[in-house]
Amino acid sequence: MLEKAGVPVLHELPGVGENLQDHLEVYFQYYCKQPVSLNSKLDLISKGLIGTRWILFKTGLGATNHFESCGFIRSRAGLKWPNIQYHFLPAAMRYDGKAAVKGHGFQVHVGPNKPESRGKLWIESSDPAAKPRILFNYITTEQDKQDWRDTIRLTREVLQQSALDEYRGEEIQPGMDIQSDEQIDQWVKKNVESAYHPSCTCKMGDDNDPMAVLNEQCQVRGLQNLRVVDSSVFPTITNGNLNAPTIMVAEKAADMILGKAPLPKLDAPVWIHPEYATKQR
Numbered sequence: 122m123l124e125k126a127g128v129p130v131l132h133e134l135p136g137v138g139e140n141l142q143d144h145l146e147v148y149f150q151y152y153c154k155q156p157v158s159l160n161s162k163l164d165l166i167s168k169g170l171i172g173t174r175w176i177l178f179k180t181g182l183g184a185t186n187h188f189e190s191c192g193f194i195r196s197r198a199g200l201k202w203p204n205i206q207y208h209f210l211p212a213a214m215r216y217d218g219k220a221a222v223k224g225h226g227f228q229v230h231v232g233p234n235k236p237e238s239r240g241k242l243w244i245e246s247s248d249p250a251a252k253p254r255i256l257f258n259y260i261t262t263e264q265d266k267q268d269w270r271d272t273i274r275l276t277r278e279v280l281q282q283s284a285l286d287e288y289r290g291e292e293i294q295p296g297m298d299i300q301s302d303e304q305i306d307q308w309v310k311k312n313v314e315s316a317y318h319p320s321c322t323c324k325m326g327d328d329n330d331p332m333a334v335l336n337e338q339c340q341v342r343g344l345q346n347l348r349v350v351d352s353s354v355f356p357t358i359t360n361g362n363l364n365a366p367t368i369m370v371a372e373k374a375a376d377m378i379l380g381k382a383p384l385p386k387l388d389a390p391v392w393i394h395p396e397y398a399t400k401q402r
């Protein structure tokens with residue numbers, strides 16, 4: 122690829138740019154029967170008051186990004202850890218604030234966190250200002266498709282629990298007419314969007330892995346004094362949002378670069394369903 126782009130290869134590392142992963146999500150929306158959602162706060166006066174309060178006192182609705190509750194579930198037996206992530210938003214609208222529903226609503230942002238599909242990025246020009254090519258290959262394996270079907274069905278089940286009865290109105294989207302595998306596949310294809318977590322294109326790995334770009338010290342294999350320290354180092358995408366793990370990598374790498382001894386290993390207890398191998402819940 123480099124040679125095709127007019128860049129001489131000085132050190133071959135075939136894993137660079139491969140193994141691209143990302144988190145995808147959809148908005149699963151319901152109308153809200155109670156007048157308590159943020160949908161009523163989108164007019165200029167409300168936004169002005171919220172902004173003023175935040176500027177003056179750093180309090181109120183402007184002091185939060187509103188994704189204050191989240192959750193993780195396992196979609197199938199055999200998984201030790203949850204693979205589906207939820208963020209709850211007390212409003213029904215697009216991520217960028219557009220296309221808010223009329224009336225009150227709420228939604229969860231939801232998607233599987235451990236996709237199997239792998240994409241890649243590469244260059245086609247030696248001009249450093251030229252944009253790279255990026256191919257995500259989203260939802261290209263059968264397991265990824267199944268994970269999305271499970272996500273939609275389980276999310277509907279979660280949101281239809283009786284605890285939400287006094288708030289939950291009609292399902293806005295996907296909509297109760299989206300039921301079969303084919304309908305879900307089509308709906309997801311049309312509505313899914315990136316959660317903006319592209320990562321894993323310079324993965325860390327052991328000596329036997331020809332696609333590993335970095336060793337366990339974040340050093341580029343076969344070169345001296347070159348490290349990569351960012352969200353590209355993960356071999357597989359993290360099982361939650363990316364920012365905190367990336368900061369963790371950076372803190373750890375800073376210690377390595379400074380030659381500091383690693384902190385003692387922490388054995389935090391993690392709950393694992395005792396029958397995870399055979400039960401989904």
Ligand SMILES: Cc1cc2nc3c(=O)[nH]c(=O)nc-3n(C[C@H](O)[C@H](O)[C@H](O)COP(=O)(O)OP(=O)(O)OC[C@H]3O[C@@H](n4cnc5c(N)ncnc54)[C@H](O)[C@@H]3O)c2cc1C
Nearest residue numbers: 316317318319320350351352353361362363364365366367
């Ligand atoms: C819209 C959006 C929402 C997100 N929301 C969340 C969230 O809610 N929670 C969460 O955990 N994660 C979230 N993320 C993901 C998270 O922000 C990223 O995963 C994380 O910042 C990745 O860190 P990084 O160091 O790999 O890359 P970046 O943070 O992108 O850092 C790359 C740095 O390199 C610099 N740079 C680029 N080119 C050059 C160059 N040629 N020379 C010098 N410097 C250069 C850039 O200016 C930048 O500072 C979100 C991302 C986006 C885009």
